[in-house]
Amino acid sequence: MEEKDFAAHLTATLTGSALTMLLGIGHRTGLLAAAARGPATSAELAERAGLHERYVREWLGAMVTGGIFTLDAGAYTLPPQHAKFLLGETAANLMPSLLTLSAFTGILPDLERSFAEGGGVPRSAYGPHLETLGAKTGDSWKHIYREHLVDGFFGAVPGLNDQLTAGARVLDLGCGTGNAIAVAARAFPASRFTGLDINENVVGQAREATEDLPNAEFAVGDAAHLTGEYDVITAFDAVHDQDRPDVVLRRVRGALAEDGLFFMVDTNFSSHVENNVGNPMAALCYSISLMYCTTTSLAEGGAALGAMWGTEKASEMLADAGFGHVSVLESPRPQNCIYVCRP
Ligand SMILES: C[S@@+](CC[C@H](N)C(=O)[O-])C[C@H]1O[C@@H](n2cnc3c(N)ncnc32)[C@H](O)[C@@H]1O
Structure with missing residues (x-):
């Protein structure tokens, strides 16, 4: 330049x-x-x-x-x-993301200390800053699910909506405040949805938001200890900031029925920074990755894949976890892609 x-x-x-x-x-x-x-x-x-x-x-x-x-x-x-990009109950509204980004200013002194001393900023440090700046956990994705979950995300995989209509056992890993399950459990009453999250607070909110849905339930727990058997396991924006993503992916593989599907939505970038130059979303996502995903994982001694782990690294890790068939599909949001993973 x-x-x-x-x-x-x-x-x-x-x-x-x-x-x-x-x-x-x-x-x-x-x-x-x-x-x-x-x-x-x-x-x-x-x-x-x-x-x-x-x-x-x-x-x-x-x-x-x-x-x-x-x-x-x-x-x-x-x-x-x-x-429409600043107000309202639609997926176009960027205000939830804007508020979350602003709240990161509160943890900058801790982040800068971690640059020098190592370690990271624990997830618990963010809450007060999010609250002060009016950001609510899960709000960024809430409307995206409402508008795009069934037709856009699930609809990208041939036969998935039919399977869910007929009835399937579904686990949502890292379910957060339960926004995806709230939409899916309503759309597919014959399927049974379980949300799993390590954070007790968000699981409490998820339970409240779905108390009228008899086919939705939630558990507080670590995905690295996942057991059980499911026909479909979903993970929306929830794998890259796992402390032990390799263990979690192996657990997911182990908890899937033989003809099961792991439906993983994650960021749509390359693992190699040079391939992301010119991508209009890349600098923002690297910044968010640094200020949240990477440092929160490092705070727990985790793998710190970061949000920009990329499709190459993700595909390699999915193969290592035992998924023989992985395809990467476009999603309704350009910054995300869908990994369709089968044993
Ligand atoms: C970026 S949020 C995504 C939440 C949700 N899927 C959504 O779309 O709103 C990632 C979630 O993964 C959860 N999480 C992180 N590590 C976890 C673990 N080891 N086991 C279960 N959940 C975990 C976090 O508590 C957080 O709610």
Whole structure:
């Protein structure tokens, strides 16, 4: 990159960080929701949101010059085609991811200490920062499941939806707050769904969210000790940050029926950084991997595969775990792929 192009690139990078912080403010103060109700002057918007106009005006300055709002004859507008990425109960809304990313600022001193001293930041350290910045665990994927789980993700594997309709024993590994099971158990009442997660707190939330679903149950436990027999085991974004992913994959293989399916959704990148240059999602995912996946695994003395372990490494590990047939499919999200793994 030429010097002047790099200077512009870096300025855009700083602007992106600043706008990320201000959009978080817009979410928590209710400014974005108020703006979505229609064009307003800064005074009108401040009144609508019950805020001080001087702050709102400066915030709007950043929103307009940052390309989020438009300004016409003194009226500030959040266009509907922008609002859908910042508000609402759809998979397009990036606010949950934005809030989670902002919350990582809280653990930076611990992360930096780990660069020097080794070890890592434990998962428990994130909770208070997520809470302070209004991020809720699992929210990023909640709407993705609602919109894409059945047709987009499961639909990518021929025959899977028919199998689930007929009735199958399904385990969701690293189920988190149970968002995938909440959708699947409703869509496939003849199948029985078990969610497994090591985190007691998220399992409690999963149980609450599915208490009306008789075919959904949850267990607190370590996937490295998985036993039982299942027709389908799913793992959504839950293998790369395992402390012992090799052990977990072997356990998954051992807990599958002979004609069973391991359906693993993970990140869609190469294991080799040079192949990820130019991928518009790569720098963001490496950053998230560093600030969460890698360090939380290192905190437990884990393998620290990181979110960017890549399709080459994942395929190798799946083969080592005893999966003879693995194919990698595109998913409804470009940053994820689906590993269809059979014994
Ligand atoms: C990135 S979250 C994904 C959660 C969920 N699949 C979703 O899509 O919302 C990864 C989950 O794996 C869980 N996890 C990590 N290590 C685990 C282990 N050894 N056994 C079971 N669950 C584990 C974490 O507690 C976390 O809820």
